[in-house]
Amino acid sequence: MGSTFGGLNTALTSLYAQRRGLDVTGQNIANASTEGYTRQRVVMQSQNANLVPGVYATTSAVGDGVTVSSVERLRNTALDHRSYTEHANSAFHNERAGAYNLIEDAFGEPSDTALQARLQDMWDGWNVVAANPSQKAPKSALLEQATTVAASLNDASAAMNRQYMATQSGLDTYVGEVNKTAASIAKLNQEIVVATQAGLQANELMDQRGQQILKLSEMVGATATDLPNGATSVYVGSAQLVSDFNVREIALKDPGALRLEDLGKGLDVELQWKDTGGTVVAGGTMGAQVETLSKDGILATMANRLDTVATTLAADVNSRHRAAFGMDGSTNQNFFEARNGRVDADGNPVVTAANITVNPALLADVDKLGVSSGNPRAATPEDRVLDGVTADALSDLADSRSGADAAYQALIGDLGVSAQSSIRRRDIQNAVTDQVDAARDSESGVNLDEEMTNLLTYQRGYEAASRVLTTIDSMLDQLINRTGLVGR
Structure with a gap:
């Protein structure tokens, strides 16, 4: 069974990855007119919760979030x-x-x-x-x-x-x-x-x-x-x-x-x-x-x-x-x-x-x-x-x-x-x-229309990861600070 606090790390890795995507997109936009510059792309990879799975091991974990595996030159x-x-x-x-x-x-x-x-x-x-x-x-x-x-x-x-x-x-x-x-x-x-x-x-x-x-x-x-x-x-x-x-x-x-x-x-x-x-x-x-x-x-x-x-x-x-x-x-x-x-x-x-x-x-x-x-x-x-x-x-x-x-x-x-x-x-x-x-x-070459689309994608991804983090924080607040108060 997944950790109660595991979702925090998943949301955090998403924040890091989306931020890296925003950084790379910003680099592309900044160098759109730079002679010889090659546009770059963030390659993201999902993280597996079972890094070394056993033969009879079972888990209900859905993964450990996302990581940036590389930044490719196209x-x-x-x-x-x-x-x-x-x-x-x-x-x-x-x-x-x-x-x-x-x-x-x-x-x-x-x-x-x-x-x-x-x-x-x-x-x-x-x-x-x-x-x-x-x-x-x-x-x-x-x-x-x-x-x-x-x-x-x-x-x-x-x-x-x-x-x-x-x-x-x-x-x-x-x-x-x-x-x-x-x-x-x-x-x-x-x-x-x-x-x-x-x-x-x-x-x-x-x-x-x-x-x-x-x-x-x-x-x-x-x-x-x-x-x-x-x-x-x-x-x-x-x-x-x-x-x-x-x-x-x-x-x-x-x-x-x-x-x-x-x-x-x-x-x-x-x-x-x-x-x-x-x-x-x-x-x-x-x-x-x-x-x-x-x-x-x-x-x-x-x-x-x-x-x-x-x-x-x-x-x-x-x-x-x-x-x-x-x-x-x-x-x-x-x-x-x-x-x-x-x-x-x-x-x-x-x-x-x-x-x-x-x-x-x-x-x-x-x-x-x-x-x-x-x-x-x-x-x-x-x-x-x-x-x-x-x-x-x-x-x-x-x-x-x-x-x-x-x-x-x-x-x-x-x-x-x-x-x-x-x-x-x-x-x-x-x-x-x-x-x-x-x-x-x-x-x-850098296509500014494509980079603007990527910019919006990473922005929305960052906002969604922030919302996940806020939601998990609210759930943990309910669990830690409100559970068990009846009868006191």
Whole structure:
């Protein structure tokens, strides 16, 4: 038979349980807007009056009330891991699309002030000179137009080099962030394991760890595996970054390429493990940055193709200009030169997009500009020739299928196709990531309507338990203070 006072304990356990439910609900409501917070739920369990029942034991007790067995995190582990993967993919494609957008900005095509329009102005200038070979004004205008072409090539090359250095600097910053975040996860692992072994709840610590892992996935494409003791191992590629309480650090290969021209010196950009020197197979933002910065990457490819445009332009124009005569009778002069004065074994300037410039001697004296097929200053009048044949031939380079214009148009066309493809892949991946996040939030996010319902449930439960306690107290008062008073 149950104890006379047993009902007090039953009501008391209900008060404790309903109060715990109110506390957890309040915690959920307080963190409804907290990023990464996982809603929690109180798990209640009835207490058995017969903890160790005997074979022939009998009792009329109905139980010893209720207890809170645990406070659960309503988290779907599979969706968490899927989220890490999709966020890493989104970060990769966002960074890659951003790189293409910056390169497109460097060229600024199509535009009336971009390189394609400047090239056309220069070819038109040669056409005007061909029609007026003896006049200085068209020649001065042509040299100004050619200077603008060279400056446009210089600017585009400098813009890509600045983008390279900025991306490399950002990658170096991310390396420090990855190492710092990995150390934070290892510390949280230790705190969670200690708390779990002590029988304490570590839900908020697990939320913090999940946010740190998500951050790592976006930065370096990290994935995670849960361990039986409550810790989490974090991987980059197939290599462990965090194992229980231990951390491996990553670093940039030293020496590495800091500028675009360093790629031509045998240097490259590579992420390595500090302890072994092995290559880090990175994803996420850093994976895209390494791809962008590598010797076969986006920036190097576009810079090389822009150099080809400059080299082709200089070679085509110089070969014709050297054979032409200026008004002062000068000949065998280059129209384009390398700013640093570099020449090859044949004496031809080694021209790139970064160093191409118009021959300073022509800018100083327009009469040196080669336009005629013959010498206007020949010794005898009958040998003197002043025509615009060479200038006319140079203007025809605008339509050359193997000239600088064709190479530049192919570059811009390929860049546009690659950029558009990258943007489409980014948009598709971001849509997939949003879907995964929505599915995860539907399970782990706080719904205020649901929490208000729980709040009322626990409130009514607390009030009912209080009424039970009051009722039992009244019954005991009747039994203790009023029973047996008759006949006194």
